Amino acid sequence: MARRTAIYPVPDTGWLVRYRFASVIDLYRHLRLGKGFFVPPPVPGEPVSRAIVEITFPDGGDTLLLHGNVRARSSEGAWLDVPSARTTARWMAGPAGPRREQTRMACDLFVEVRPRGTDPWLCRALDVSAGGLRLAAGSMELGVAGDELDLTMLSPNPKLGPVRARARLAWAGVREAGLQLVTTRPEMSALLQLVENRWSAVPESDHDGACPCSQQPVQQRAS
Structure with missing residues (x-):
């Protein structure tokens, strides 16, 4: 979280990765x-210091979106620090589980948040859709479910x-929160298209038998 200054910060565009796993079991083994x-x-x-990983599966289930920092890299690959990876994977819905009505897209946008009666402050949006967004901020900063911002x-x-909007706090944890958009402006569609276009330009890699997780451990080397 950052307090607003006279100059808005420019988000670190980071490294976008699209990774397709054959099954959730393969993902667990990889983790x-x-x-x-x-x-x-x-x-x-x-x-590059930041990375966003989009993980998909052949059954077309919900996309797993991970944010992390690049800790080490070499010709053999890169290691990312992604604190919530295993926890997020455990909460994934199965093939027959419910699906989100709107597609989420991972992003790294800055958002100025203005709760009622307090000064505005800045945080990052972790993902966004036409109906809402997830912020890297917790209940201590945002309030309780139902509050509007x-x-x-x-x-x-x-x-x-x-792009300005009004949102309602749907849920809040210690470090993340989900917001439902109540009102938006026409510029929101352009912002979503910008995020979608950026991901469309990223090639998708298939997780296969050549991955070290199905062979032997990889030595982590500093870049």
């Missing part, structure tokens, strides 16, 4: 490979100005 989340090559040649979403594209 046991080592301390962190392993991403096979290729890895970015330029320095004014939001200003900041696009990394200078051609798209701040």
Whole structure:
């Protein structure tokens, strides 16, 4: 969380990864490979500190979205620190479970949050959809379920100005919270299209037998 300044920050675009697993069991095995989340090559040649991983399955179930920091990388791949990876995977719905009505897209946008009666402050949006978004902020900052807040979403594209909306707090944990959008402006569609276009340009990698998780442990090397 950051307090607002006269100049809005520019989000770190980070490294986007799309990874397709054959089953949730394969994902569990991959998560046991080592301390962190392993991403096979290729890895970015330029320095990058943040990463977002989109994990999908052949059955078309809910997409798993993970945010993390790049801890180490080499020609063999990269290791990400993703604190919530195993917890999030355990809560995934099975093939016959309920599906979300709207597709979530992982993002790394800054959002100015203005609860009623308090000063505005900045945090990151972890994912966004036409109906809501998930913030990297907890109940201590946002309040209780049902509270309404004014939001200003900041696009990394200078051609798209701040997108304002009103949202209702649906749930809040210690470090994350889900908001339901109550009212939005036309610019919201342009922001969603921007996020979608960015992910559409990312090739999807298949998790297969060549991954070290099905062979032998990988040595973690600093970049």
